[in-house]
Amino acid sequence: MSDTAPRSMFERLLYVGIATFFLWPFVQLWSIKAVPLFESDSHLRASVALENLMEKALSRPFERSYSGAFEPVKGCEDMGLQGRIEVVLHPEMTSCALVRAQVRWGVFPLGKSLSLEYLRARTKP
Amino acid sequence: MKSYSSPKSGLTLWEVLLFTIFLAVAGGASVFFFFLNSGDMKKAQQKYQWEQNINDMLDEVSNEIANAVHFEHPFNGDSRECFFRTSGDDGALLPSVFEEGFVFSDNSLTYVSRTAAVTTGLKRLGRFTNPLVSGCREGKFVRLAPDLLEISFKADSPNGENVGREFSRLIYLRNQ
Numbered sequence: 001m002s003d004t005a006p007r008s009m010f011e012r013l014l015y016v017g018i019a020t021f022f023l024w025p026f027v028q029l030w031s032i033k034a035v036p037l038f039e040s041d042s043h044l045r046a047s048v049a050l051e052n053l054m055e056k057a058l059s060r061p062f063e064r065s066y067s068g069a070f071e072p073v074k075g076c077e078d079m080g081l082q083g084r085i086e087v088v089l090h091p092e093m094t095s096c097a098l099v100r101a102q103v104r105w106g107v108f109p110l111g112k113s114l115s116l117e118y119l120r121a122r123t124k125p
Numbered sequence: 126m127k128s129y130s131s132p133k134s135g136l137t138l139w140e141v142l143l144f145t146i147f148l149a150v151a152g153g154a155s156v157f158f159f160f161l162n163s164g165d166m167k168k169a170q171q172k173y174q175w176e177q178n179i180n181d182m183l184d185e186v187s188n189e190i191a192n193a194v195h196f197e198h199p200f201n202g203d204s205r206e207c208f209f210r211t212s213g214d215d216g217a218l219l220p221s222v223f224e225e226g227f228v229f230s231d232n233s234l235t236y237v238s239r240t241a242a243v244t245t246g247l248k249r250l251g252r253f254t255n256p257l258v259s260g261c262r263e264g265k266f267v268r269l270a271p272d273l274l275e276i277s278f279k280a281d282s283p284n285g286e287n288v289g290r291e292f293s294r295l296i297y298l299r300n301q
Contacts, residue, residue, distance in 0.1 A: 055297040056295050
């Protein structure tokens, strides 16, 4: 094998594997959405705002479909928190509606979002 | 004489580059994980303990109010106290003279029980003992809609790190 021979596929896979091994903890840290030093406060506030949004959505009269746009959440303007409510029909159980509340904050590549879903029947339990 | 093993001598640029990147990543990772265990990190976590505790307490309060069988007060507008009737262990509605509620008084939030004759403070709500929060201001319960109640208050943390932090919860009254 000469010095200038291109890397084989096996070698390339090996590099990808090694890189993944080193980078995987960071991927995990990002996916659990919790770097406690920087994010605890934001997450706590966002989750409370999310619950409030869901309670508000549930108190609305029953609707089969509704899609709100993202709107700034009152009291969390400093962190740029936006929330929205969606109601969609359940794809399998047509007598039920899926209520989804969603909040998002941060700018695009580092933006984060949390969502909460609730399955609601047409009649009250 | 031609050798069967690779004739190259030393490292290529590509290999040096890769080695450096991996070394940097590994070094950065270990420093980062040490940092996660550090005292600074623990201090930062303690800083939010107070706020988290209040939010956990508000979860309990919301749960209690949301599942009330009959919500009595405030019927409309806002009030410094709220009262509701709960169900017994067998799911039956307790007699209307027995009501439970939450009261903002003396800069604290208290879990109380009310009968026709007297209002008494209860011992505890879940793992929280009375008063549920102390040092809170401008606390009120607002009936926003027939089935929606808002609790809001401002509180200062005991060590003075957070001043005037506002807490607000919306509660969907499931049984109204």
